[in-house]
């Protein structure tokens with residue numbers, strides 16, 4: 131996004147002026163009508179009073195009642211944006227931050243990036259005039275690094291707190307402290323003696339106020355869709371909780387008679403059954419991820435061809451986090467006449483975004499969630515059963531505008547076995563990233579930090595050890611300088627940050643920037659089933675016998691060359707993009723993933739430049755680059771055994787090379803028992819593996835491996 135001289139982003143497709151095809155004033159009237167009819171509209175005054183009276187307020191309300199879109203506007207109109215102050219609303223999901231900000235900009239009839247904006251990792255649309263700012267919870271944590279008192283904010287709303295993401299949990303602890311520190315700051319002028327006695331901020335954050343600013347107290351609002359506010363209220367010392375009465379129509383819940391062996395197939399059959407047998411209304415299907423959504427989309431398109439010509443047909447709209455944001459907005463558009471809308475969504479549609487028009491929900495009862503194995507120190511995204519609370523939220527989506535139906539693709543007996551609520555993420559993830567950030571914020575005693583739910587000591591100890599091994603912490607577990615503080619400044623997994631820092635020293639940062647960007651996106655290659663051989667042949671010219679990292683660097687370099695050539699030949703930017711897209715098609719590269727990687731590359735490059743890291747290229751001498759990989763990814767190293775299998779060094783677990791890796795086919799000639807010690811580095815990115823029933827880690831996708839001389 132380019133910004134003009136006032137620092138305001140310029141938007142090509144501003145939804146405020148181009149969304150939908152109705153004349154603008156009619157659309158405005160419709161929006162005003164929609165806003166007025168939301169349950170929250172009737173309690174605007176009461177809510178404002180509550181916020182004025184209480185510094186911490188917990189708001190509980192059914193999904194769709196208008197909390198996320200309306201409350202910030204109420205507060206802004208109620209004077210909380212005076213003196214240039216900002217209302218921050220955190221979201222656990224990027225998609226929610228983006229779509230909601232766009233919607234609210236439209237409701238306020240302003241351009242996105244002016245009064246209303248969003249800020250997510252690698253994409254910031256806010257400007258100096260932004261007053262209502264939607265951002266991810268992770269990003270607010272990052273902001274606290276630069277501005278520990280969050281001095282620009284008058285109100286921070288932690289939204290979707292029931293999701294209990296690791297960032298939300300850490301944020302809650304931090305905000306508690308920031309709030310105390312801010313109120314102390316406010317009183318500083320009047321009573322500096324009393325201040326000394328009271329200055330025992332619980333989490334020991336070293337909070338330095340901004341020079342010369344007079345700080346007002348920070349208002350804290352915790353919003354949740356789960357009806358149980360007790361946990362939050364207790365955590366905040368018996369804070370006031372208010373409930374917003376929602377409107378919920380009855381939803382018929384249907385279960386399958388038998389266990390469904392293939393939920394994707396069952397979902398497909400159900401979609402068409404609803405379409406043929408049920409009355410009008412859109413269908414929402416919960417799936418587990420991008421690849422699944424894309425394959426279901428294709429299957430629906432194929433089957434739609436076989437529908438009787440005369441009948442109404444289906445319009446499929448997907449929504450998942452890596453979908454480009456213009457496409458994400460399509461889910462909110464009503465289907466054209468003669469079409470029934472089928473929304474294929476990840477968990478995002480459970481509570482984060484509310485899509486109008488849904489009457490039927492199909493729920494396979496699964497979700498892709500983070501899971502961490504403390505024994506092996508490995509984190510994975512695995513498909514797991516949802517909780518009862520989630521099942522309830524999902525079925526609730528069918529009853530917002532009238533009576534609806536929810537088709538659970540499992541048996542009633544299975545429902546009874548589900549856990550009541552989801553385990554907070556902090557209990558099932560690698561904590562390295564969070565600990566690094568807390569350390570950078572001045573929280574040294576991680577075990578003593580006031581977490582809403584404390585992670586286990588083992589988990590904390592493992593992550594501390596990992597950070598120590600990466601050189602981010604000193605012997606006494608303090609943030610090291612400069613490596614630790616540099617790592618904390620990069621919005622990346624600590625291993626990636628380390629790779630960049632080492633690469634700067636070894637003069638191959640140019641290449642490492644490429645590798646890290648390419649590793650940050652999913653599915654760079656695609657292999658259509660009917661063109662497997664062609665795809666394989668096309669890939670050969672990039673394939674490096676040394677492994678996936680080098681292969682990815684080759685792909686990026688080749689794509690950059692293609693773009694450069696096209697530009698040199700005088701092509702305008704649009705034409706050059708087109709040429710690149712064609713190049714991607716010819717080479718079976720996922721153009722969307724590549725574009726995403728290029729955006730990320732640009733952002734991380736900006737970060738390392740700002741940090742003053744030295745960017746240079748090692749040209750064709752990739753040995754340096756591979757050394758840097760070894761120096762940073764060593765926690766993921768595996769050693770080839772005599773029988774040809776691989777064993778992870780950190781956990782002694784047997785691991786396998788994923789079929790998608792270039793090393794799967796290549797039969798490396800080096801054998802460890804011939805005197806050479808060859809290590810294989812396994813790039814275990816989040817999406818890359820899961821354990822099978824035997825406890826063997828099988829790499830699913832997005833897996834990269836690299837051979838390195840020991």
Ligand code: ADP
Pocket residue numbers: 168191192193194195196197198199200229230232233462481482483484485486
């Ligand atoms: P809550 O936060 O209480 O779950 P929201 O404020 O997100 O509720 O949603 C309120 C209403 O705004 C819902 O009816 C929803 O359909 C509508 N809405 C939210 N985002 C959009 C959007 N991008 N386009 C159209 N309608 C939207």
Ligand code: MG
Pocket residue numbers: 194197198199289290481482
């Ligand atoms: Mg909401």
